[in-house]
Amino acid sequence: QKEVEQNSGPLSVPEGAIASLNCTYSDRGSQSFFWYRQYSGKSPELIMFIYSNGDKEDGRFTAQLNKASQYVSLLIRDSQPSDSATYLCAVNTGRRALTFGSGTRLQVQP
Amino acid sequence: DTGVSQDPRHKITKRGQNVTFRCDPISEHNRLYWYRQTLGQGPEFLTYFQNEAQLEKSRLLSDRFSAERPKGSFSTLEIQRTEQGDSAMYLCASSLRADDTGELFFGEGSRLTVL
Numbered sequence: 286q287k288e289v290e291q292n293s294g295p296l297s298v299p300e301g302a303i304a305s306l307n308c309t310y311s312d313r314g315s316q317s318f319f320w321y322r323q324y325s326g327k328s329p330e331l332i333m334f335i336y337s338n339g340d341k342e343d344g345r346f347t348a349q350l351n352k353a354s355q356y357v358s359l360l361i362r363d364s365q366p367s368d369s370a371t372y373l374c375a376v377n378t379g380r381r382a383l384t385f386g387s388g389t390r391l392q393v394q395p
Numbered sequence: 396d397t398g399v400s401q402d403p404r405h406k407i408t409k410r411g412q413n414v415t416f417r418c419d420p421i422s423e424h425n426r427l428y429w430y431r432q433t434l435g436q437g438p439e440f441l442t443y444f445q446n447e448a449q450l451e452k453s454r455l456l457s458d459r460f461s462a463e464r465p466k467g468s469f470s471t472l473e474i475q476r477t478e479q480g481d482s483a484m485y486l487c488a489s490s491l492r493a494d495d496t497g498e499l500f501f502g503e504g505s506r507l508t509v510l
Binding site: 289291293319327328329330331334373375382383384385386387388 | 428430435436437438439440443451486498499501502503504
């Protein structure tokens with residue numbers, strides 16, 4: 286079992302729709318959770334982090350964490366073509382470096 | 396530009412040759428990380444430094460790989476006797492915070508192609 290699992294996609298949504306990206310992790314002791322966005326040919330950039338159960342909103346982005354279910358999600362409201370990218374879930378599993386999932390590729394259709 | 400800088404951006408080498416990558420982190424960032432990323436995969440952790448001390452190495456980092464961060468500033472990642480399986484993007488990231496909750500700032504990466 287991978288430590289951080291994501292559906293590779295692609296996830297295709299129409300412009301203006303809500304995109305829902307999911308991530309599960311295996312280490313129950315994980316404390317902090319991150320979503321990075323990676324455009325094709327570019328390096329990852331942080332868009333959200335969450336430490337506590339519940340929802341955290343930042344503009345069009347909402348991160349959701351459920352530690353009991355070991356589940357993290359990212360919702361993107363009013364999706365735009367510029368949101369088309371690979372979204373990487375990263376988890377602090379107790380080691381000193383983040384563990385990344387393989388990413389979900391999002392395509393927003395104009 | 397005060398971001399993380401990596402050099403070279405691209406390196407093509409023949410199998411068996413040695414290669415070295417350099418990373419200049421954001422000034423005053425204590426932690427420096429090396430990750431490797433192949434197509435369709437997320438970044439895989441290789442090693443990290445807290446100032447000049449190398450604190451953790453992944454099992455992915457074979458004896459052919461060595462990393463240094465002299466004086467706690469820039470870092471180098473050397474791969475000896477390269478193999479075709481070493482072809483990947485090598486990403487450097489730095490973090491200001493000394494705990495495990497900080498944001499990682501990534502450089503643009505050094506792409507290695509081993510022929």
